[in-house]
Amino acid sequence: MSLLFKNLRVHQVFGANTDVGKTLLTSALVRASATKHERVFYLKPVSTGPMQDADDEHVKRYIGANKDRLHAACLYRFSEPLSPHLAVQLEADKEQTEIPVPSDETFGSAVASHIRQNASGAPSYSHMYVETAGGIHSPSLSGTTQADAYRPLFLPTILIGDSRLGGISSTISAYESLMLRGYIVDCILLFKDEYYRNGEYLAPYFAEKQINVATFDPPPPRHSDPSANFDLTERYYQSLVPPTQEGSIFNVLSHLDACHSRRLEELESMPRRTLDTIWWPFVQHGHVKGEQDVNVIDSAFGDFFSVYNGHRSKRTKKSLLEPQFDGSASWWTQALGHANPALTTAAARAAGRYGHVMFPQATHLPALNLAERLVKDGPGKDWASRAFFSDDGSTGMEIALKMALRAYAIKQSPPLDMANRKELGVLGLKGSYHGDTIGAMDACEEGVYTCEWHNAKGYWFDPPYVGIRKGKVHITVPESIALQSEGSVNGDALQSLSQVYDVKQRLDTPLASVYRTFVSQTLDRLQKKESPALAALVLEPIVLGAGGMIFVDPLFQRILVDLVREAEPSKTLPVIFDEVFVGLYRLGMETSGPLLGVHPDISVHAKILTGGLLPLAVTLASDETFQAFLSENKTDALLHGHSYTAHPVGCEVANETLNMLQKVVCGDEWKEAQERWSGAGDTDSPRVFSLWDQGFVEAISHLAPVKEVMTLGTLLVIKTQDDSGGYRSNSAQALLKPVVAALNEESPNAFGMHFRTLGNVAYFMTSLNSPSKTIRAVEDRIWSALSNAHS
Incomplete structure (x- = not known):
């Protein structure tokens, strides 16, 4: 919803506090703009109090000789001079009727729509000012603090400072509140005061931050006679805005115009500068045809990027910024939306208290609280005893591999020497992916992600x-397994996803016997081979992510775990669950252990762990695993670490994320989603469900271009009809290309979409708190693209 125009320079005006002169100085800016341009726009989104005292009326009253150039408006007006959230309630009480309180989304959309209308009618270049109410954190109509309610608009800001006693503190505090939310503050204005002289302190303070501070003479005292008061006030504005178009207020206008121009120039230059300097991950630069292929993200909020499109189209009086749905949840990291103020505040809290501190043989509260929570009450409950911190999922997995290989090696009789330890391998699944560091790559078979030093060690x-095909849930069994069964086990439809994920009930089915026989025979055959000796079972539970979003039959994974643990003690394999992608409610469940009915010996968690704000990983381990490294010999320790191990900022953000996740997953949106999915609430079945609508999922599974569909939790996967398939395919990208472009600006679905594909597989992912309204709009866009392709 962010807006930026070439022909209209828009600034919102925040006050460091109430009664700091916000309307007076905004009126001066409007009046000055009116002397220089054909048209000037003023918007007071919310006004409370008598009409004669309304800020938009004040602006009209003192516009001076250029009344015809002013377009002033107010969107929501209430008669009581109270905070907006109270004024709307009192209005309802007076009228003895229920007045719908606009949500922040409705409020923001109304402001954005008004700004767009003004831009469409503006001449070649104009100014607009959007004046907020009260102070930075004065409540909006919904009760949300204004700083949060206006944030989706992301308008450049003028901060009116406080010239009174205590004003230095309130001005700096207001500025820091804006900074925590990512606002661009272009200047600070305040009145002069010969006694407190706040401006003299604030000017050099903010000069270090490259923010201009301008001071102005205060207005005359209010006169009791309205006519005399008007004359006094008019002369005051004439002194601030002289006909010569010289002085401080015009210097401010020039500065604001320069800020606007610099922002436009910077955005326009970013595509070329990017192509000249940046090497992207997972991008073949040979396919990048020019600047139009660079996705310039100006800001992000909630589920949306705000992207610059001036380099892609000639947009005269339309916004150069467009909302773009973050369809991959920014590579699976987003849990609570971009720029979440609670997470940002948590990061600042820890950064201010600790910065970063050394962690070996030390502790600090954010790390300790997080470790205890994950081990005792989180995904490690009932099996883990320790938490080991690292910086991302790939390194977390390398730590897990080190743990597992050591645990296996020392329980051999005699314990394996170093030469034999180097020959150990792992057991896993084809299509696995555990990260891009070389050790994590070695735990996967040869594939498109591997590199020159890759040395696959194991069996997969x-x-x-x-998958869901033609509205029915199917389990597809590979030929290698089907050939060993006496009858056909392929293609049988199940009644529901809940039936598929009721692993306990399925353990006694014929298919379970087929799996058990096949895995047992394979393991027996592998044990007879000399190399490599298998020392760990490494699984991405439920879904193989980067390998193609493959929803593995959970029964097969359960039987794998059971069988590697049924061997004689020295031959049992430590079990690693790579839950970097699927863990912490990405698929609707905190962890996959309870669903599979087994716990791992080691598990890795990242991505959602910090709500997508910054990297942090935790490897959880059982006590038996920890004991494998415990001795009097220093070199027996787990000699693995990072300079930023247990970074306090990451740990504090993770704790805040976990707090918020509990509210989300127990909230109405999740309960309603669970109820919508048939079978999701059966008491005897696992509570599997999706935030994506069941009817929509089943409907697109019938479309001709779609081979199959699958969904759980926040994830939707669409596999196209492409016989060549695989990562090198471009079929999914081509088929869904229509969803990328934004629709007409006036449409309720006026947003573009950014999504990723894995060859012939397209996947879409929401945050855990994405509103159902947003998800339904995304579904409409996907349906339109697929059904049009069908026709």
Whole structure:
């Protein structure tokens, strides 16, 4: 919803506090703009109090000789001079009727729509001012603090400072509140005061931050006679805005115009500068045809990027910024939306208290609280005893591999020497992916992600997988397994996803016997081979992410775990769950252990762990795993670490994320989603469901271009009809290309979409707190693209 125009320079005006002269100085800016341009716009989104005292009326009253150039408006007006959230309630009480309180989304949309209308009618270049009410954190109509309610608009800001006693503190505090939310503050204005002289302190203070501070003479005292008061006030404005168009107020206008121009120039230059200097991950630069292929993200909020499109189209009087749905949840990291103020505040809190501190043989509260929470009450509950911190999922997995290989090596009789330890391998599934560091790559078979030093060490089963075809849930069993069964086990439809994920009930089915026989025979055959000796079972539970969003039959994974643990003690394999992608409610469940009915010995968690704000990973381990490294010999320790191990900022953000997740998953949106999915609430079945609508998922599974669909939690996966398939395919990208472009600005679905594909597989992902309204709009866009392709 962010807005930026070439022909209209828009600034919002915040006050450091109430009664700091916000309307007086805004009126001066409006009046000065009116002397220089054909048209000037003023918007007071919310006004409370008598009409004669309304700020928009004040601006009209003192516009001077250029009344015809002013377009002033107010969107929501209430008669009681109270905070907006109270004024709307009192209005309802007076009228003895229920007045709908606009949500922040409705409020923001109304402001954005008004700004767009003004831009469409503005001449070649104009100014607009949007004046907020009260102070930075004065409540909006919904009760949300104004700083948060206006944030989706992301308008450049003028801050009116406080010239009174205590004003230095309130001005700096207001500025820091804006900074925590990412606002661009272009200047600070305040009145002069010969006694407190706040401006003299604030000017050099903010000069270090490259922010201009301008001071102005205060207005004359209010006169009791309205006519005399008007004359006094008019002469005051004439002194601030002289006909010569010289002085401080015009210097401010020039500065604001320069800020606007610099922002436009910077955005326009970013595509070329990017192509000249940046090497992107997972991008073939040979396919990048020019600047139009660079996605310039100016800001982000909630589920949306705000992207600059001036380099892609000639937009005269339309916003150069467009909302773009973050369809991959920014590579699976977003849990609570971009720029979440609670997470930002948590990061600042820890940064201010600690910065970063050394962690070996030390502790601090954010790390300790997080470790205890994950081990005792979170995904490690009932099996883990320790938490080891690292910086991302790939390194977290390398730590997990080190733990597992050591645990296996020392329980051999005699314990394996170093030469034999180097030959150990792992057991896993085809299509696995555990990160891009070389050690994590070695735990996967050869594939498109591997590199020159890759040395695959292990064996990988071709797994059966789950998908929805023509509205029916199917389990597809690979030929390697089907050939060993006496009858056909392929293609049978199940009644519901809940039936698929009721692993306990399925353990006694014929298919379970087929899996058990196949895995047992394969393991027996592998044990007879000399190399490599298998020392760990490494699984991405439920879904293989980067390998193609493959929903593995959970029954197969359960049987794998059972069988590697049924061997004689020295031959049992430590089990690693790579839950970097699927963990912490990405698929609707905190962890996959309870669903599979087994716990791992080691698990890795990242991405959602910090709500997508910054990198942090935690490897959880059982006590048996920890004991494998415990001795009097220093070199037996887990000699692995990072300079930023247990970074306090990451740990504090993770704690805040976990707090918020509990509210989200127990909230109405999740309960309603669970109720919408048939079978999701059965008491005897696992509570599997999706935030994506069941009817929509089943409907698109019938479309001709779609081979199959699958969904759980926040994830929707669409596999196209492409016989060549695989990562190198471009079919999914081509098929869904229509969803990328934004629709007409006036449409309720006026946003573009950014999504990622894995060859012939397109996937879409929401945050955990994405509003159902947003998800339904995304579904409409996907349906339109697929059904049009069908026709």
